Amino acid sequence: MNQVKAMSQTGLDLSKAAEFAIDYARKQGVDQSELSLHQGTGISITARQQELETVEKHNDAQLVVSVYKDSKTGSASSADMSEQGIKSTVDAAISIARYTGADDCFGLADAHSMASKALDLDLYHEWQANEAEMLDIAMRCEQAAIEHSKQITNSEGASVNTYSGSAVYANSHGFLSEGLGSQHSVSCSVIGSNESGMQRDYWYDSNRNAAKLDSAEDIGHVAAKRTLARLGARQIPSCEATVMYDSGVAKSLISHFIGAIKGGAIYKKASFMLDKVGSDVLPDFVTIAENPHKLGASGSAWHDGEGVETPEYRAIVDSGRLQGYVLGSYTARKLGLESTANAGGVRNISVSNTGQSTAQLLQEMGSGLLVTELIGSGINMVTGDYSRGAAGFWVENGEIQYPVEEITVAGNLLDMYQNIVAIGDDYDMRGSTECGSIVIENMTIAGS
Amino acid sequence: MNQDHLSIAQATLLEPSGLSDAHLQQLMQKLTNVDGSDFADLYFQYSKHESWSLDEGQVKTGSFNIDQGVGLRSIVGEKTAFAYSEDLNAPAILAAADVVSAIGRQGQNVTSRDIWRPQKIKPLYSELDPVAALDDASKVAILEQADRAARDHDSRVKEVMASLSGVYEVVLIVTSDGRQIPDVRPLVRLNVSVIVEQNGKRERGSMGGGGRHGFDYFDTAMIEHYSHEAVRQALVSLEAIDSPAGTMEVVLGNGWPGILLHEAVGHGLEGDFNRKGTSAFSGRIGEKVASELCTVVDDGTIANRRGSLSVDDEGNQTKDTVLIENGILKGYMQDEHNARLMGMDVTGNGRRESFAHLPMPRMTNTYMHAGQHDPEEIIKSVKNGLYAVNFGGGQVDITSGKFVFSSSEAYLIEDGKITAPVKGATLIGNGPDAMQTISMVGNDMSLDSGVGVCGKDGQSVPVGVGQPTLKMDALTVGGVQL
Numbered sequence: 001m002n003q004v005k006a007m008s009q010t011g012l013d014l015s016k017a018a019e020f021a022i023d024y025a026r027k028q029g030v031d032q033s034e035l036s037l038h039q040g041t042g043i044s045i046t047a048r049q050q051e052l053e054t055v056e057k058h059n060d061a062q063l064v065v066s067v068y069k070d071s072k073t074g075s076a077s078s079a080d081m082s083e084q085g086i087k088s089t090v091d092a093a094i095s096i097a098r099y100t101g102a103d104d105c106f107g108l109a110d111a112h113s114m115a116s117k118a119l120d121l122d123l124y125h126e127w128q129a130n131e132a133e134m135l136d137i138a139m140r141c142e143q144a145a146i147e148h149s150k151q152i153t154n155s156e157g158a159s160v161n162t163y164s165g166s167a168v169y170a171n172s173h174g175f176l177s178e179g180l181g182s183q184h185s186v187s188c189s190v191i192g193s194n195e196s197g198m199q200r201d202y203w204y205d206s207n208r209n210a211a212k213l214d215s216a217e218d219i220g221h222v223a224a225k226r227t228l229a230r231l232g233a234r235q236i237p238s239c240e241a242t243v244m245y246d247s248g249v250a251k252s253l254i255s256h257f258i259g260a261i262k263g264g265a266i267y268k269k270a271s272f273m274l275d276k277v278g279s280d281v282l283p284d285f286v287t288i289a290e291n292p293h294k295l296g297a298s299g300s301a302w303h304d305g306e307g308v309e310t311p312e313y314r315a316i317v318d319s320g321r322l323q324g325y326v327l328g329s330y331t332a333r334k335l336g337l338e339s340t341a342n343a344g345g346v347r348n349i350s351v352s353n354t355g356q357s358t359a360q361l362l363q364e365m366g367s368g369l370l371v372t373e374l375i376g377s378g379i380n381m382v383t384g385d386y387s388r389g390a391a392g393f394w395v396e397n398g399e400i401q402y403p404v405e406e407i408t409v410a411g412n413l414l415d416m417y418q419n420i421v422a423i424g425d426d427y428d429m430r431g432s433t434e435c436g437s438i439v440i441e442n443m444t445i446a447g448s
Numbered sequence: 449m450n451q452d453h454l455s456i457a458q459a460t461l462l463e464p465s466g467l468s469d470a471h472l473q474q475l476m477q478k479l480t481n482v483d484g485s486d487f488a489d490l491y492f493q494y495s496k497h498e499s500w501s502l503d504e505g506q507v508k509t510g511s512f513n514i515d516q517g518v519g520l521r522s523i524v525g526e527k528t529a530f531a532y533s534e535d536l537n538a539p540a541i542l543a544a545a546d547v548v549s550a551i552g553r554q555g556q557n558v559t560s561r562d563i564w565r566p567q568k569i570k571p572l573y574s575e576l577d578p579v580a581a582l583d584d585a586s587k588v589a590i591l592e593q594a595d596r597a598a599r600d601h602d603s604r605v606k607e608v609m610a611s612l613s614g615v616y617e618v619v620l621i622v623t624s625d626g627r628q629i630p631d632v633r634p635l636v637r638l639n640v641s642v643i644v645e646q647n648g649k650r651e652r653g654s655m656g657g658g659g660r661h662g663f664d665y666f667d668t669a670m671i672e673h674y675s676h677e678a679v680r681q682a683l684v685s686l687e688a689i690d691s692p693a694g695t696m697e698v699v700l701g702n703g704w705p706g707i708l709l710h711e712a713v714g715h716g717l718e719g720d721f722n723r724k725g726t727s728a729f730s731g732r733i734g735e736k737v738a739s740e741l742c743t744v745v746d747d748g749t750i751a752n753r754r755g756s757l758s759v760d761d762e763g764n765q766t767k768d769t770v771l772i773e774n775g776i777l778k779g780y781m782q783d784e785h786n787a788r789l790m791g792m793d794v795t796g797n798g799r800r801e802s803f804a805h806l807p808m809p810r811m812t813n814t815y816m817h818a819g820q821h822d823p824e825e826i827i828k829s830v831k832n833g834l835y836a837v838n839f840g841g842g843q844v845d846i847t848s849g850k851f852v853f854s855s856s857e858a859y860l861i862e863d864g865k866i867t868a869p870v871k872g873a874t875l876i877g878n879g880p881d882a883m884q885t886i887s888m889v890g891n892d893m894s895l896d897s898g899v900g901v902c903g904k905d906g907q908s909v910p911v912g913v914g915q916p917t918l919k920m921d922a923l924t925v926g927g928v929q930l
Contacts, residue, residue: 048526048724056806057531057547076512079534092512099584101506154725191726191847200726200847233848238694238930268503268607269650270643375843376852378874378926382643382652387691387874387926389843389852406850408874408926410693444928446693446876 014039015178017063018170021086025067025172028094032068032108032172034306037081040165045131047138048157050146055131058163067093071102105333108306111173113329113339115309119302122295124180125209127162134160137186137216144220145190151231152224156189156200162210175307183298184210188223194231201226201373206430208296226372229393233403235447236394242368242421243409243443244361244395247428249374250438254288256413258346260381261322263331272384272414273322280320282417285354288317292347299432304328305344314340316349351435353425361424361437363398369445370395371409384413407447416440456575457620457630461492461516465536472622478545479522480624482529487784488624491519491761492536493803498579499613502591505599510584519803520548523785532804569765572751572758573660575632577616582663587612590666594640597675604686605679606650607643612636614663621763629763635659635754635910637899638666640674644682653682657897659754681838681857684869691858691873691927697833698875698923699826699861704839704896706913709744710814711842711851712879713737715904717771717779718809719786719797721846728849728880733777738883740775741819741918748796748812754898755813755912762798762807769795771814772883783809801907811902815914819889823917826888828864834925835859835866836875849879874926882923890917 018037025033042058066075074096078089142158162184170176187204203223205214245253265271292310294300304310306329315323328343356364371392378387387410393400424436479488494516501509517534518541533544594610615635622628639656655677659665700708721727729737748766750756757766762784770778783798786809799810827835835858842853854874860867895914902911
């Protein structure tokens with residue numbers, strides 16, 4: 001609210017502030033400029049042990065300006081959106097650009113690539129709930145988890161979060177877009193204990209539209225079930241085995257893949273996916289696509305972070321073959337390619353499946369490890385070497401036998417992608433990557 | 449010095465918007481005008497951040513950011529209400545205070561103390577603004593020097609990526625128990641990472657450091673040290689064979705491998721988890737939780753260290769807190785809220801990422817005291833095992849006690865000798881169990897070079913770690929070689 005007030009004091013709204021900044025930068029003699037600007041408000045409420053624990057009110061604003069002059073660039077950011085604040089921020093960016101090195105690849109994305117048509121992608125659903133109602137949801141969620149079993153003995157609480165904001169992107173090509181967005185979530189984390197010790201697990205749901213969130217009770221029950229399932233977990237002997245990543249953790253494998261084909265890693269030759277465009281990097285039953293226009297999805301946008309028009313659909317991997325990298329204008333120019341409208345990242349990734357349910361995948365796997373949690377970040381993006389801490393379940397004859405912990409799963413990502421034998425249709429729809437459980441053969445498990 | 453800090457803080461945070469002591473008292477009155485109010489505070493913060501980055505031999509990008517605002521918090525029993533304002537004018541802050549006080553039930557007017565007594569603190573670092581103290585051309589020159597130092601060191605260096613950042617923060621903490629505490633905090637960091645190539649095989653290496661200094665900390669010797677060390681690590685990795693998989697004897701080098709302590713015991717000893725009984729260490733004060741060779745402290749009082757603070761973000765002086773002494777669990781790290789609820793003393797560990805975040809118990813510099821053994825003697829004692837000297841990140845599940853940390857430079861130990869380098873692997877263990885298996889502790893305690901960032905509940909804060917060389921009799925190494 002403070003920012004709205006600051007704006008009204010200077011007679012500016014977000015779009016006007018953006019135009020003012022672009023105009024001011026031009027008057028200061030820069031060749032090109034661009035900026036993003038956002039402001040938003042939110043509330044986070046946490047209940048623990050059936051009492052209100054914290055109420056947090058969020059109120060954010062940020063202006064980020066980049067300027068280009070003589071093939072050099074500088075950027076600056078600030079929360080101060082008064083006219084004076086905008087001028088100071090632009091001046092700071094210009095000052096930086098005096099000392100950076102020249103690179104012809106810098107600059108705005110090409111003018112002809114700017115998105116020409118604004119699309120309504122159903123990104124904004126204000127949540128009308130007041131704090132008392134949000135607290136009630138958190139209480140019901142935690143209560144469902146606690147009452148699920150006597151073995152749920154403690155709680156880290158349940159949280160309800162709501163955030164709404166508006167964002168503007170503008171550049172000196174004359175491109176300007178302003179849009180509203182929202183994101184709401186409910187989460188719950190509880191602790192179970194028995195003679196074997198304590199275990200914790202959690203569950204959450206998140207959506208732009210609060211009406212589409214899973215019920216508080218369902219989220220609490222899942223958190224409790226996941227926690228109870230881990231009680232009595234043990235280490236297993238080191239071995240080579242088939243590993244099934246459940247749909248919640250399988251997304252991380254897709255995220256490493258996308259990270260490895262990002263332009264920044266490619267032009268610096270710091271990726272294990274270097275020179276792989278046109279190669280079969282995954283089995284032929286795998287297609288990885290980007291769907292930037294998906295209605296109501298968390299990653300949706302009709303233009304990227306530089307104003308470039310996003311496609312409705314792009315196959316990044318088609319039937320196992322890598323189709324191209326993930327590029328913004330700078331990395332595209334460095335590589336002599338065209339931007340793929342990925343400034344700011346990829347938007348709504350979907351991974352194809354081989355048709356099996358979770359139970360069918362376990363059945364086909366026969367024996368192996370089902371991983372439900374990964375910790376640590378032991379990944380070398382230059383070589384693809386992969387080693388992470390894991391927890392999950394040992395599977396025999398297609399049935400879960402017992403919970404497992406204090407083990408690692410390791411391999412090399414290039415081999416791991418080739419060794420995928422199945423992807424389930426048990427998609428986890430939360431977040432901006434849709435992927436089912438992934439089964440990978442020949443991984444090394446380190447344990448006792 | 450302290451009076452300087454107070455005048456800097458007032459000039460930076462209060463005077464531009466005309467905030468007076470009367471305004472602060474009015475704000476505090478609103479925050480404490482809640483039934484059963486235990487504590488309230490205002491956290492004014494100004495933060496300036498500048499960073500520069502280099503690749504392909506030139507500094508390509510730079511960015512500059514200024515943030516300021518005030519966080520307002522009111523605590524009633526176990527309940528906390530929090531709001532913040534980026535606008536430091538009185539009406540905006542009073543409106544935020546109304547939001548906070550509306551959250552609790554309105555009750556009798558518990559007035560705050562009206563005697564403001566600035567606290568005397570001995571600063572652990574200079575109040576110099578590192579960003580303003582050096583001209584931009586000289587900052588760029590630091591990165592160019594790092595680039596040259598790496599490329600000149602070995603012809604197999606194909607790419608150098610270096611970044612330099614400086615932060616200048618001014619804070620003023622105003623508490624309902626009548627304190628008004630300023631702090632002025634510089635923080636600088638330089639990072640160098642390289643890609644090397646040999647016979648078509650590529651590898652990476654990186655090194656960096658910094659602390660609560662000006663940029664003059666990065667003299668030629670320091671810059672060359674970072675660059676050469678990054679190249680050395682990358683070249684070692686080129687020769688690395690597959691890492692072993694399984695449980696074995698593990699020797700950890702001194703310094704940065706102290707990330708072990710941060711993950712295996714540090715987080716589990718933060719007050720909030722122990723008050724709630726969710727830590728594997730909950731209720732275990734007085735028990736033996738590590739081998740008797742282990743004395744582990746969290747010490748926020750070391751001058752100029754990255755993890756150090758003259759006062760924490762609740763205005764309490766930092767301490768050298770003994771967590772584990774000769775294997776016995778002695779205490780937790782506490783902030784105001786959790787110390788009060790547990791009836792314990794605050795330890796100066798209340799930290800927050802910014803005015804827009806709630807404080808909670810966090811580590812500062814966590815390290816293990818030196819032991820008796822010569823590091824060479826420790827290596828010699830291992831028949832077959834792993835010697836790990838550099839690490840990436842780590843993580844812990846504080847409830848089950850399972851922790852991981854990922855090595856980036858490690859070697860096999862065979863018959864008491866360091867032999868082949870092995871590829872990075874994640875090490876995993878259970879905090880209370882793993883600490884019991886420490887059977888030798890070196891006499892070579894050292895702190896890390898000043899690069900640590902700790903994340904908790906989405907908030908990042910700078911931290912330090914350290915330890916002597918030490919041997920664990922059994923830890924699981926997550927390699928691929930069975």
